[in-house]
Amino acid sequence: MKIGAVALQSPFAIAPMAGMTDTAFRRLVKRHGGCGLVVTEMVSSEGLVRGIDRTLEYAEYTEEERPISIQIFGGDPEKMAAAAQIVEGMGADIVDVNMGCPVPKIAKHNAGCSLMREPEQAVAVIAAMTKAVKIPVTVKMRAGWNDSERNATRLARMVEDAGAAAVTVHGRTAAQSYSGSADWNLVAEVADCLSIPVFGSGDCVEPEHVVDRMGLGVEGVLVGRGVLRNPWILAQAADLSAGRPVRTVTAEDRAQFLLDYIDLLLHERVRDDAVAVGHDKWVINKLRALCSYYTKGFDNGSHLRLKINSVVSLSELREAVTEFFLADVSPV
Numbered sequence: 001m002k003i004g005a006v007a008l009q010s011p012f013a014i015a016p017m018a019g020m021t022d023t024a025f026r027r028l029v030k031r032h033g034g035c036g037l038v039v040t041e042m043v044s045s046e047g048l049v050r051g052i053d054r055t056l057e058y059a060e061y062t063e064e065e066r067p068i069s070i071q072i073f074g075g076d077p078e079k080m081a082a083a084a085q086i087v088e089g090m091g092a093d094i095v096d097v098n099m100g101c102p103v104p105k106i107a108k109h110n111a112g113c114s115l116m117r118e119p120e121q122a123v124a125v126i127a128a129m130t131k132a133v134k135i136p137v138t139v140k141m142r143a144g145w146n147d148s149e150r151n152a153t154r155l156a157r158m159v160e161d162a163g164a165a166a167v168t169v170h171g172r173t174a175a176q177s178y179s180g181s182a183d184w185n186l187v188a189e190v191a192d193c194l195s196i197p198v199f200g201s202g203d204c205v206e207p208e209h210v211v212d213r214m215g216l217g218v219e220g221v222l223v224g225r226g227v228l229r230n231p232w233i234l235a236q237a238a239d240l241s242a243g244r245p246v247r248t249v250t251a252e253d254r255a256q257f258l259l260d261y262i263d264l265l266l267h268e269r270v271r272d273d274a275v276a277v278g279h280d281k282w283v284i285n286k287l288r289a290l291c292s293y294y295t296k297g298f299d300n301g302s303h304l305r306l307k308i309n310s311v312v313s314l315s316e317l318r319e320a321v322t323e324f325f326l327a328d329v330s331p332v
């Protein structure tokens with residue numbers, strides 16, 4: 001399948017997740033196979049335009065992640081167009097617009113999901129961006145703002161007319177945040193109404209879910225929390241859809257994934273010795289965040305979470321991971 005001129009080897013992708021889908025994590029998932037597209041954590045258009053270091057770090061990627069989509073947020077058409085040009089200049093394959101974030105800090109600035117409440121503004125943003133860059137501009141939205149404003153189908157048509165090359169719908173409203181369940185009937189309705197590719201997102205935590213959703217007429221599926229729980233889920237979905245036996249994941253594999261993640265993170269963002277001092281702490285915090293998902297479905301998963309919450313060094317962190325997976329636990 002293709003988004004604009006960008007070919008994807010697999011219709012399964014890692015959903016953007018702020019704080020979680022950094023370049024190290026994306027690389028590891030990609031290396032396990034089945035992943036056709038990765039999307040960065042959301043990046044502020046304002047921060048990009050102003051050249052803020054922190055913002056630029058969120059947009060970092062490596063060649064092995066291609067095709068790569070950088071997701072930006074903002075509500076000002078001119079600034080979003082300028083940010084899209086920066087993203088294009090950084091060599092990204094796709095620029096994605098966040099129209100789904102329900103967090104007030106983002107939404108109150110006319111960005112994220114609040115753009116769904118102002119369809120004309122959303123269209124102006126997409127029109128300005130598609131005029132400014134040659135790479136495909138895509139949109140990720142929710143079902144709508146709340147139950148009385150479920151306008152994904154209408155807005156998706158509007159952004160398609162404004163030049164968007166693909167749309168992803170997470171079938172929850174902003175008011176739902178992450179409660180309840182994603183409405184895949186709505187996702188299917190959007191897919192039915194558009195001629196550009198439509199991706200669905202929400203609640204795929206088993207490879208079977210990912211493959212089953214493809215039967216609803218979407219061109220692809222973005223998996224979020226399911227990848228954090230099981231980074232092999234996209235590879236397993238690819239196995240399933242190709243009729244191959246689904247690969248098994250051992251406790252050793254799960255331990256190795258975390259150890260590899262620690263190693264990759266150690267080499268990220270270290271520019272000088274002063275940064276390096278706080279860097280170990282940053283790596284430990286990243287592992288804490290991932291393990292709150294990664295240990296779900298494991299007997300005694302809370303033991304690892306508690307242990308990681310109390311470690312103070314990388315050696316303790318590695319030891320906690322090794323002990324947990326290689327001595328302590330059996331998958332449910």
Ligand SMILES: Cc1cc2nc3c(=O)[nH]c(=O)nc-3n(C[C@H](O)[C@H](O)[C@H](O)COP(=O)(O)O)c2cc1C
Pocket residue numbers: 015016017018019020041042071098099100101140170201202203204222223224225226
């Ligand atoms: C921790 C976290 C961070 C997220 N950050 C983003 C983001 O930066 N941009 C975005 O479009 N969606 C974001 N999402 C939404 C996901 O991309 C996805 O659409 C949603 O979680 C539903 O899919 P899932 O059930 O597979 O997780 C985030 C979700 C989570 C759980």
